[in-house]
Amino acid sequence: MVKTTPQLKKITVKPTKPRLLRVGAYARVSTEHDRQLSSIAAQVSHYSRLIQSTPGWEYAGVFIDEGITGTTTKKREGFNDLMNAARSGQIDVILTKSISRFARNTLDLLQGVRELKSLGVAVKFERENIDTSTADGELLLTLLGSFAQEESRSISQNVKWGIRKKYADGQLHSRQPYGYRYSEGELHIIDHEATVVKRIFNEFLAGISPEKTAARLNSEGIKPRYTNKFQGKRLRTILENEVYIGNASLQKTYRPQIANHCTKPNQGELPRFIVENSHEPIIDHQTFNAVQIELAKRRKHGRAASPGISTNAFTSHIVCSVCGKKYHRRTKKRGNRSRKIWWCETATKGKGNPCRAPQLPETILKTICLDLLGLTDWDDTQILTKLDKITVFPNRYLTFTLTNQNEPVIVDLAQWRKPSDCHRNNQA
Incomplete structure (x- = not known):
């Protein structure tokens, strides 16, 4: 058996190109005054040039908030967009001017930084020279974040004192109502x-x-x-x-x-x-x-004082005698046909019908009203001037309280007639 001689070959491996560090920045101003808007424009320009001119860095955007306070993150759209970009793996490093620009609430500051750290994203604060990727970064952040929050508290107290002093002197504040x-x-x-x-x-x-x-x-x-x-x-x-x-x-x-x-x-x-x-x-x-x-x-x-598309003269004027709730307007459909009815609020809210409140067809109610008031055509505004209240009883009797009469008029809905004086006395 012939023994082969081993041959050694040199393999040339191309060096892998290092991945660019995706760097973003965050800037914020708390008011929309021209001076501060000019400041944020300068910050955007500064960070854009810095990131794009630094070797090994890839521009991941500058996120901004204009006229937004730093004491809470809930309404800071730019900040929330920044966090979402970090969560989706689009950012490796975040640059920001200072702790107070990032957050003035210590809790929000630490929560944000810790979440970013868990995502592998570092935050660099220029003014304080803090890098959260270092071991002592979070300790310094806790201390300086407390100082930033206290500074915000002090500024807020001074601003409020100034506003209240102006009020006491009869001076207007800078609010601009429409007009x-x-x-x-x-x-x-x-x-x-x-x-x-x-x-x-x-x-x-x-x-x-x-x-x-x-x-x-x-x-x-x-x-x-x-x-x-x-x-x-x-x-x-x-x-x-x-x-x-x-x-x-x-x-x-x-x-x-x-x-x-x-x-x-x-x-x-x-x-x-x-x-x-x-x-x-x-x-x-x-x-x-x-x-x-x-x-x-x-x-x-109620809304019936100004009849509109969804209201009419009956709105807030029909009352259940048992629970005292107002009657609500509802639409009942059967096939291609529909009709309007009025029913006690207790029943319409899905609580059953403990009042035994009857449903009132709107067409019948209107006919009764026109008959009682001596009118031929329905007009919500005219009805409102003459009709004060309709009280509905479980036995399907209605009392109409009119503005020009002292005694209410009682109507039997089932028979649609005025009850006798004897029945009226028993009903009372």
Whole structure:
């Protein structure tokens, strides 16, 4: 057997190219003032150049928050986008200016850093010269994060003191209600917004609900200042705001805790101030007072005080004699046919029918009302001026309380006739 001689061959291995480090950055300013917006633009420019010019680094984006506080992360969209990018493995290193830019709440700071560390993502804080990938990084973060939180608390206290001092001196704060802009301590009218404000007041007095006015404004392409569309709830706050008659109510709301951004109405916890004729009005006093009276009326009588698409004269005016709840309007369908009925709220909420409340067909109710009131055609507004309340009894008797009569009129729904005087006395 011939023995073969081993042959040695040299294998040339190409060196593997090191993977680029994916580096992102985070920047934030707490207000939308021009000076701070200029600052954040400079930060974005700085980080973009730094990352793209550093060998071995791959640009993973600069995430920003404008006009957002650092005491909480819930509403910081840029920060949350950054965290989601890290969770999906798109970032290896995050650069940020300082701890206070990243978070002023120690708990949020440590939770964020620890989650990033578990994902293999390091955070580098330039001002404090801290790198969370090092052993002593988290200890320093805990200490400095506490200092940042205390600094935020101190700044917040000073700002609140300044605002309350201005209120006590009768000076306006820099809030800008719709229709006005704040400049040099004064409110100035914005003409095109003032036109919308006047329309909101006038349509409300014409019987149009804020929700319907909001829908009209949206359909016409008219937009509010900060959001995409008007909402009825927002229009109601405009209707109640005395700022539109030239008065300023100061310290109507407050924040009970320094790091808590939940605003609560001031119900005597702090002094309140009213400054009359503090600026040019958009609405005259007569119109404003008429709106407040109408608002009070509608609160008392419910949505039916202003009949609309989903309401009519019966809304909030039919009451169950057993539980005292209002009757609600419902649609009953059978095949291709449907009809409107009214039923006690207790039954419509899925709680059974413990009141034994009868269902009331709307067509019959309308016919009875027209007969009692001596009318030929149905008109919600006209009915509202004459009908005060309908009380429904389990035995299918109804009492109609009319505005021009002292005694209620009793109607037997089953027979649709007025009961005898004897039965009326027994029912009472």
